[in-house]
Amino acid sequence: MLSRVAENIYWMARYIERAENTARLITVTTNLILDLPKSANVGWEPIIEIMGSEKLFHEHYTEIDERNILRFMIADQNNPGSIVSSLQMARENARTIRDIIPRETWERINDLFLAAKSNTQSGIARKNRHSYLQNIILGAQTITGQLAGTMYHDIGYDFLRMGRNLERADMTTRIIDVRSADLLEEEHEGLTPYENIQWMSVLKSLTGYQMYRRIIQVRVRRADVLKFLLQEKKFPRAFYHATCEVESCLNNLPRNTECKRQINALQKTVLSVNPEKLKQDDLHKFIDKLQLGLMTVHNIIADTYFLRQ
Amino acid sequence: MAIRWGSYKVKGIYDELIRAAGKPREAAKPLCDYLRALKDREIEEYKAAAELAIHVMGITFTVYTEEEGSIDRAWPFDIIPRIIPKSEWDQIERGLKQRVQALNLFIDDLYHDQKIIKDKVFPGELLKDSVNFRPQCVGVSPPDNIWAHICGSDLVRDDKGTVYVLEDNLRVPSGVSYMLENRMVMKRVFPDLFEDYSILPVDDYPSQLYDMLASLSPREIAQPEVVVLSPGIYNSAYFEHSYLAQQMGAELVEGRDLYVDEKDVVYMRTVEGLSRVDVIYRRIDDLFLDPEVFHPDSVLGVPGLLRAWKAGNVALANAPGAGVADDKVVYAFVPEIIKYYLDQDPMIPNVPTYKCINKDERDYVIENIDKLVVKPANESGGYGMLIGPQASNKERDKFKRLVKKDARNYIAQPMLTLSTAPTLVGNRVEPRHLDLRPFILSGKDATNVTMGGLTRVALRKGSTVVNSSQGGGSKDTWIVDMADH
Numbered sequence: 001m002l003s004r005v006a007e008n009i010y011w012m013a014r015y016i017e018r019a020e021n022t023a024r025l026i027t028v029t030t031n032l033i034l035d036l037p038k039s040a041n042v043g044w045e046p047i048i049e050i051m052g053s054e055k056l057f058h059e060h061y062t063e064i065d066e067r068n069i070l071r072f073m074i075a076d077q078n079n080p081g082s083i084v085s086s087l088q089m090a091r092e093n094a095r096t097i098r099d100i101i102p103r104e105t106w107e108r109i110n111d112l113f114l115a116a117k118s119n120t121q122s123g124i125a126r127k128n129r130h131s132y133l134q135n136i137i138l139g140a141q142t143i144t145g146q147l148a149g150t151m152y153h154d155i156g157y158d159f160l161r162m163g164r165n166l167e168r169a170d171m172t173t174r175i176i177d178v179r180s181a182d183l184l185e186e187e188h189e190g191l192t193p194y195e196n197i198q199w200m201s202v203l204k205s206l207t208g209y210q211m212y213r214r215i216i217q218v219r220v221r222r223a224d225v226l227k228f229l230l231q232e233k234k235f236p237r238a239f240y241h242a243t244c245e246v247e248s249c250l251n252n253l254p255r256n257t258e259c260k261r262q263i264n265a266l267q268k269t270v271l272s273v274n275p276e277k278l279k280q281d282d283l284h285k286f287i288d289k290l291q292l293g294l295m296t297v298h299n300i301i302a303d304t305y306f307l308r309q
Numbered sequence: 310m311a312i313r314w315g316s317y318k319v320k321g322i323y324d325e326l327i328r329a330a331g332k333p334r335e336a337a338k339p340l341c342d343y344l345r346a347l348k349d350r351e352i353e354e355y356k357a358a359a360e361l362a363i364h365v366m367g368i369t370f371t372v373y374t375e376e377e378g379s380i381d382r383a384w385p386f387d388i389i390p391r392i393i394p395k396s397e398w399d400q401i402e403r404g405l406k407q408r409v410q411a412l413n414l415f416i417d418d419l420y421h422d423q424k425i426i427k428d429k430v431f432p433g434e435l436l437k438d439s440v441n442f443r444p445q446c447v448g449v450s451p452p453d454n455i456w457a458h459i460c461g462s463d464l465v466r467d468d469k470g471t472v473y474v475l476e477d478n479l480r481v482p483s484g485v486s487y488m489l490e491n492r493m494v495m496k497r498v499f500p501d502l503f504e505d506y507s508i509l510p511v512d513d514y515p516s517q518l519y520d521m522l523a524s525l526s527p528r529e530i531a532q533p534e535v536v537v538l539s540p541g542i543y544n545s546a547y548f549e550h551s552y553l554a555q556q557m558g559a560e561l562v563e564g565r566d567l568y569v570d571e572k573d574v575v576y577m578r579t580v581e582g583l584s585r586v587d588v589i590y591r592r593i594d595d596l597f598l599d600p601e602v603f604h605p606d607s608v609l610g611v612p613g614l615l616r617a618w619k620a621g622n623v624a625l626a627n628a629p630g631a632g633v634a635d636d637k638v639v640y641a642f643v644p645e646i647i648k649y650y651l652d653q654d655p656m657i658p659n660v661p662t663y664k665c666i667n668k669d670e671r672d673y674v675i676e677n678i679d680k681l682v683v684k685p686a687n688e689s690g691g692y693g694m695l696i697g698p699q700a701s702n703k704e705r706d707k708f709k710r711l712v713k714k715d716a717r718n719y720i721a722q723p724m725l726t727l728s729t730a731p732t733l734v735g736n737r738v739e740p741r742h743l744d745l746r747p748f749i750l751s752g753k754d755a756t757n758v759t760m761g762g763l764t765r766v767a768l769r770k771g772s773t774v775v776n777s778s779q780g781g782g783s784k785d786t787w788i789v790d791m792a793d794h
Contacts, residue, residue: 003578004566096542099555155580254581305580307565 005100006159007306008093012101013163015090016109019083019116020140021171023133025050026073028175028205030129035197044069050174051081067124074132075120083136084120087113102150105143112139158249162301165249169242170294172229173287175205199225206237226275226283230290239290243267246297255304262300266293311349311736314341323470324740325391325730336394336789339505344389349736355498356733359388362494385782386491387732388498391743391764395509395790401464401472401747402758404656407647409460409749409756412477412634414650416456419633420447430649431642432666438717439636440687441480443595445602446630449619452525453753457634458626459518459590460749461485464762465660466728473660473725475744476640480632481592485748486549488763489514489556491785507790509760514748515556518590521752522557525624526587533587535559536577538567540593540609550592559590569613573620588624589614595629638664638686641720661723665716674712674721678705681721683712698724727773730784732766741766742773745786761786 029047036042044066048057051073060078061068076082080089091113098106116123116136123132144164151157199220203209208229215232216224232238247263250256273286315331317324326337333341347355363386393401418425419436426433436442461482463475492511496503519535526533539550541563554561560577568576568583576583591598597607599614617623633639641662647655663670663681674681683695695708712719729740747762764784765775775781 001580002560002562002566003580004563006580099551099561159580307578 001155001159003305003307005097006156007302008097009100009156010159010163010301010306012090012093012097012109013160014167015086015093016140016143017164017167018081018171019086019090019112020137021168021175022051022073022081022083022086023136023140024205025171025175025178026070027130027133028178028201030126031201031205032178032198035201036194046178047073050177053079053081070124070129071120074123075117083123084113084117087116100151100156102146104150105146108139108143108146112136112143115139155252158252159305162246162249165242165245166294166298168237169239170291172206172237172239172242173290173294175202176226176229177284177287178202195222196220202229208235208237211235223275223278226278230270230273230275240267240270243270253305259297259300259304262293262297266290266297269293311347311352312344312738314345314738317731317738318740319729321468322726322740323466323468323728325393325466325728325743326389327731334392336392336791340390340392340502343502343505344738352733352736355388358498359386359494362497363490384487385768386494387741387766387768387782387784388495389731389733389738390495390785390787391730391745392787392789393761395788395792398761398788401657405462405747405749405758406756407651407653407656408462408474408477408643409457409751411643411647411650412460412479413455413457413751415646416479416628416631416634417450417454418650420449420456420630425646425649428649430645435636435638435666435717436633439633439639441595441630441632441636443630443633445615446628449628449630451628452527452624455751455753456628456631458521458525458628458751460751461746461762462749464657464745464747465725468726468728470728472657474643474657475660476637477635477643478746479627479635480594481546481627482746482748483546483549483592484746484763484765485514485759486552487783488748488759488761488786490552491763491783495785506787509788509790511760514759515553517750517757518553519557519559521750521755521757522559522588522590522624522626524753525626527621527624528585528587530587534577534585535588535590536562536567536586538562538564538589538591538593538611540564540597544592546592553590562586564593564607564609564611567611567614569611569617573613573617573622575611575614575617575623586623588626590626595632598625598629636686637684637720638666638717660725663721665712665719665721671712671716674719675709678709678721680723682724683708683719683721686718686720696724730764730766732768732784739770741768741770742775743767743784744775761788 025047029044033042045064047069048054056079057072060076061072072079072082074083077085077088079085091109094101094106094109119132122128147160151160196219199222200209203212203220203225206229212220212225212228216228218224228235228238230239233241233244235241243263243266247260247267250259250263270290278286314327314333317327317330319327319329326333326341328334415425419442423433425431426436457479459482461478461484463478464472465475466472488511522535523533535557537550537554537559539547539561541547544550551561562577566577567586568578570576575586575589577586593609596603597609599610599612600607601612602615603610615629618625618629640659641664643659644655647653663674665671665674674683678695679697681697683697685693695704697705727742727744729742731738732741743764743766745762745764748759750757764786766782766784767773767775767780768782769780772780
């Protein structure tokens with residue numbers, strides 16, 4: 001398989017997953033703000049910090065308010081991480097590999113991009129936001145499902161799965177990070193009753209609540225949720241699961257020694273931590289470490305398999 | 310009843326299907342009877358079925374890229390086929406093979422001994438000014454001395470019914486994918502007509518193309534690596550590049566996918582590492598092929614590709630420099646070229662062409678400019694052309710001066726009345742002008758001509774411009790064997 005083609009497949013999958021997870025991230029934040037008392041003083045600012053795009057945001061906006069942040073996260077084509085930008089990039093990548101992906105998938109990607117782009121207002125205003133974001137998530141899931149069900153499962157599919165899972169692992173850490181923002185110290189007096197709700201909303205944003213209840217079977221506790229989202233092998237949006245998927249894809253690829261060494265190191269890192277003992281500050285640092293690990297894995301995959309300029 | 314052949318106008322023109330008002334040509338009779346029996350509603354249904362088939366097969370993608378304009382524009386398709394009896398086609402096929410054989414000998418001669426110039430059959434000064442002659446290719450001998458492996462020659466028919474070659478495309482001729490797709494659409498829409506007729510198949514083209522390309526491989530191996538080199542998704546013919554690659558099972562590559570090492574061997578970059586390439590069906594113009602030799606700032610090409618080709622480590626189809634023979638002034642010499650190399654008379658005539666480089670002919674052109682079409686040698690797409698009968702006196706005077714000043718660069722031809730074929734306009738049929746582009750494959754072992762080719766039709770009333778960018782569309786072309794009938 002041509003390096004360029006592998007690279008395009010990989011990025012197409014990443015961008016679709018990114019659009020889906022950005023929608024999930026906005027959903028969890030919206031719910032959180034609705035659930036918590038005004039005194040908790042939860043704002044929208046952390047969401048741009050989590051995405052690492054504060055600088056870019058301030059270049060284009062003066063006010064940090066819900067409307068601006070949502071416009072930036074959903075519709076703004078100056079923001080390469082916005083939902084519309086992600087879907088546009090997914091489509092540009094898909095366009096060059098039309099002979100590799102099923103035609104229906106190409107059409108779905110187009111439809112999803114056009115729908116996301118033409119309805120941004122309903123995503124920005126609160127009233128229809130939920131259904132706008134659900135449509136993004138559902139559209140991305142449909143594409144993932146179509147590819148699983150109809151794409152030829154050769155190494156091209158391995159690059160697709162690697163892109164999707166690295167992006168997913170990255171966004172799972174970012175969604176957890178929303179919770180580790182310092183304004184929600186777990187010792188915060190008066191917020192303890194809400195802790196349960198907060199972590200429940202994280203699980204729900206990752207469609208993990210039901211699965212969590214089945215597997216963990218205790219009340220929703222911070223440490224258990226972290227363990228579930230970081231270290232669970234069988235939950236598809238858990239960090240460890242995603243790294244195992246990447247590892248299994250690498251097993252099908254040639255010249256995989258160095259890539260496998262890096263992914264195994266990252267697996268070891270994520271399993272090494274005891275979530276009970278992770279205070280907020282440590283959690284934030286630990287998440288940074290995981291994100292750095294993901295970047296290392298991406299770089300080594302790019303160096304090994306993609307076109308080098 | 311929607312279609313009435315009695316009121317279809319054919320006076321003063323040659324129509325491909327209708328001989329005289331209400332009288333179809335013999336080969337078109339079953340088709341015309343079939344169409345006459347259709348009700349308005351059925352015509353609508355067939356049109357809708359064809360559009361659906363085009364959409365489903367992915368020939369058109371316009372709906373998805375409205376905001377990006379020119380990309381993936383749909384090319385209109387007319388559901389009434391153009392029919393040519395096999396007996397007539399056999400003649401044309403022989404004529405095309407003769408022509409391409411002579412052109413290949415001519416190109417090879419120009420890059421070697423230039424005997425035709427020494428023998429004063431072809432004026433050497435024409436070569437000096439040719440924009441498509443590549444001095445970098447002098448002395449190179451491609452496999453079997455074939456330079457133009459894929460040729461698309463445009464055929465037209467005049468009001469008498471005579472078929473002429475209008476031009477030869479020897480660089481990167483396109484359109485063959487539409488020929489293939491048009492047939493697929495027709496089979497889906499009119500399966501019953503295919504039972505009434507014995508229509509010769511066209512769909513072996515991709516395998517013939519693959520066999521021809523594979524035969525050029527410098528390495529004697531069972532499965533040489535054949536790739537299609539495209540400028541990328543923004544090229545207007547990208548659909549065809551991708552389609553042909555898919556149909557041949559070849560990789561579709563861009564310049565940046567390829568790499569030439571210091572031993573002048575071409576590789577493509579794959580996830581397995583570098584992988585050797587034997588044959589490149591290139592759909593990039595000469596001047597963008599290799600920045601080391603041609604345009605230094607070309608990002609579409611591959612540095613070192615010409616080195617690799619000259620070293621014989623990779624085959625390029627068509628060979629760089631093959632375009633020297635599709636200059637409009639060279640065209641005027643094709644009858645002499647055929648005579649010189651093959652000692653034969655051309656089986657398909659050229660459109661009568663006055664070469665302004667010859668004094669007698671130049672004088673005739675200046676005298677009769679109001680009756681002629683004057684064309685510059687190196688422009689394409691109708692640029693810089695004079696249509697004498699429609700031009701003002703001022704324009705005619707301007708061209709008289711141009712022809713005197715730069716005789717080498719001009720040819721003139723009489724105005725042809727192109728043939729027509731019935732074309733659906735709403736639910737009625739009207740005559741529309743058309744041409745035909747067959748494709749000729751020349752390889753080591755065989756020369757193959759497509760069974761028919763791509764019929765392009767000018768959809769605007771009275772227009773003779775068949776280009777897709779200017780209101781042209783296409784039709785399926787049926788070569789029918791009447792002996793089986």
